[in-house]
Amino acid sequence: MTPQPPIDTSYIAGSTRLFAIVGHPIDQVRSPEMVTAEFKRRQKDAILLPLHVLPEDFDSVLPAVMKVHNLDGLVFTVPYKVRACALADELGAQARLVGATNAMARRPDGRWVADMFDGLGCVEAFRRQGFSFAGRRAMLIGAGGAGSAIGVAIAHEHPAAIRLHDIDDGRARVLADKIRQVDKSIAVDIGPPAWDGMDALINASPVGMLDDRRVPVAASSLPPGLMVLDAITKPEKTGLLALAEASGCPTLRGRDMMNGQISRIVDFFAY
Amino acid sequence: MTPQPPIDTSYIAGSTRLFAIVGHPIDQVRSPEMVTAEFKRRQKDAILLPLHVLPEDFDSVLPAVMKVHNLDGLVFTVPYKVRACALADELGAQARLVGATNAMARRPDGRWVADMFDGLGCVEAFRRQGFSFAGRRAMLIGAGGAGSAIGVAIAHEHPAAIRLHDIDDGRARVLADKIRQVDKSIAVDIGPPAWDGMDALINASPVGMLDDRRVPVAASSLPPGLMVLDAITKPEKTGLLALAEASGCPTLRGRDMMNGQISRIVDFFAY
Numbered sequence: 215m216t217p218q219p220p221i222d223t224s225y226i227a228g229s230t231r232l233f234a235i236v237g238h239p240i241d242q243v244r245s246p247e248m249v250t251a252e253f254k255r256r257q258k259d260a261i262l263l264p265l266h267v268l269p270e271d272f273d274s275v276l277p278a279v280m281k282v283h284n285l286d287g288l289v290f291t292v293p294y295k296v297r298a299c300a301l302a303d304e305l306g307a308q309a310r311l312v313g314a315t316n317a318m319a320r321r322p323d324g325r326w327v328a329d330m331f332d333g334l335g336c337v338e339a340f341r342r343q344g345f346s347f348a349g350r351r352a353m354l355i356g357a358g359g360a361g362s363a364i365g366v367a368i369a370h371e372h373p374a375a376i377r378l379h380d381i382d383d384g385r386a387r388v389l390a391d392k393i394r395q396v397d398k399s400i401a402v403d404i405g406p407p408a409w410d411g412m413d414a415l416i417n418a419s420p421v422g423m424l425d426d427r428r429v430p431v432a433a434s435s436l437p438p439g440l441m442v443l444d445a446i447t448k449p450e451k452t453g454l455l456a457l458a459e460a461s462g463c464p465t466l467r468g469r470d471m472m473n474g475q476i477s478r479i480v481d482f483f484a485y
Numbered sequence: 486m487t488p489q490p491p492i493d494t495s496y497i498a499g500s501t502r503l504f505a506i507v508g509h510p511i512d513q514v515r516s517p518e519m520v521t522a523e524f525k526r527r528q529k530d531a532i533l534l535p536l537h538v539l540p541e542d543f544d545s546v547l548p549a550v551m552k553v554h555n556l557d558g559l560v561f562t563v564p565y566k567v568r569a570c571a572l573a574d575e576l577g578a579q580a581r582l583v584g585a586t587n588a589m590a591r592r593p594d595g596r597w598v599a600d601m602f603d604g605l606g607c608v609e610a611f612r613r614q615g616f617s618f619a620g621r622r623a624m625l626i627g628a629g630g631a632g633s634a635i636g637v638a639i640a641h642e643h644p645a646a647i648r649l650h651d652i653d654d655g656r657a658r659v660l661a662d663k664i665r666q667v668d669k670s671i672a673v674d675i676g677p678p679a680w681d682g683m684d685a686l687i688n689a690s691p692v693g694m695l696d697d698r699r700v701p702v703a704a705s706s707l708p709p710g711l712m713v714l715d716a717i718t719k720p721e722k723t724g725l726l727a728l729a730e731a732s733g734c735p736t737l738r739g740r741d742m743m744n745g746q747i748s749r750i751v752d753f754f755a756y
Binding site for chain 1: 492494495496497498499500501503506509511512513514515516517518519521522525526532533534535536537538539542545546548549550552553554555556
């Protein structure tokens with residue numbers, strides 16, 4: 215027999231525990247390599263796969279996938295974050311308030327527990343920089359899917375104040391209500407982007423994404439102590455981040471938020 | 486942020502095509518590492534996963550798994566090789582005759598085609614040693630699941646003669662009929678194990694497996710030109726193979742059959 219060149223496939227075996235990200239489309243997702251790397255870092259015999267499920271198949275395929283005995287958790291991405299809530303036996307606090315979930319885990323008793331980690335990734339990214347929202351003042355631009363998750367997650371950290379801005383005033387009001395449901399002592403207001411007196415400025419709107427050269431704040435410089443996070447992943451350095459850097463502000467990128475989120479999801483998946 | 490050590494997860498991405506082996510239990514299967522290694526050898530962005538499906542869930546889970554859009558093929562192991570036939574839109578010649586399937590692939594038109602490769606792995610192992618069954622004489626011991634698949638696969642190679650032996654005479658007769666259905670010109674007979682005048686001797690019975698020290702032939706030596714294959718994988722060198730080696734016979738092991746089969750299954754999965 216021809217000797218076969220050594221090919222390392224130690225990452226997959228009969229004993230490997232399965233996790234999967236469910237989306238449509240699926241080719242662009244980064245969770246398979248990123249979450250799997252986090253499993254390896256923690257020396258878990260586990261892998262996260264891409265599962266491409268068509269919208270018309272979601273309701274029949276997901277309950278069956280959840281019966282696969284060596285599959286312990288699911289991540290949900292576009293367009294399934296809202297729809298996936300119906301699959302869970304129990305929704306965590308973030309998922310209930312946001313009305314969406316992006317991770318679900320099977321517990322030892324067989325129950326499926328789901329929660330929303332989009333916002334927790336933002337909080338985790340700040341925490342890794344030594345920044346806590348407790349008692350601080352935050353400006354949040356964008357109250358859509360990502361912004362709502364971020365607002366609710368920050369609210370759980372008990373900041374002193376949050377100002378919200380969205381081009382759709384109604385969405386901002388809905389999020390303000392959710393924040394007050396988490397902690398009614400937070401001073402929430404709605405208004406144009408502000409930075410003076412703020413500790414953190416977060417863009418969760420699509421302004422600055424891809425070829426959009428706009429910056430979501432009408433400023434020529436920012437206060438140097440302000441922590442600035444832009445949730446956008448493409449481009450890596452948005453106009454807002456360039457302005458923040460030029461102003462001497464510490465910055466966080468979409469990628470930092472994603473890393474923070476992956477760490478929190480793998481904690482949630484811990485088995 | 487703490488720099489993260491480089492962990493290679495290039496084996497999984499959003500674009501990776503999925504294949505899976507379905508069984509119960511699943512921890513012991515070797516296909517995930519072996520088939521995935523064969524994909525890598527062919528530079529395919531694909532992985533084969535273990536899917537642990539319980540018998541009571543098989544009928545509801547499998548049709549759903551087959552709808553996963555980036556899943557292109559399935560391997561079936563114990564106890565699903567017979568049951569899986571019902572899932573296919575089309576059965577290949579080996580699967581139809583054997584009444585079992587161990588690999589199913591989605592074709593570009595969406596149809597699922599299944600066939601049985603347990604026997605083809607044996608033929609492939611011999612072929613890799615430069616041995617063709619065409620016009621030759623073969624002794625096959627064991628006419629159960631593995632033996633039937635091997636008998637049918639050898640029959641497709643048009644040997645001159647096949648002698649069959651099984652402790653259950655009825656099983657041997659059923660296999661003899663299947664062999665005649667493939668090629669009625671093959672001289673098939675049923676009787677005790679013979680080796681004189683044979684070109685190949687194959688053990689597909691459990692005699693010699695694990696702690697069983699027996700040898701399935703009552704011989705103190707074998708003719709040196711005889712090719713001897715033992716389908717047993719544990720132990721690697723059975724009593725029959727030790728006898729064959731001592732007699733100067735070329736030998737093939739269960740592992741060679743498995744390698745041969747994996748190569749044929751990946752050909753079948755080619756996409």
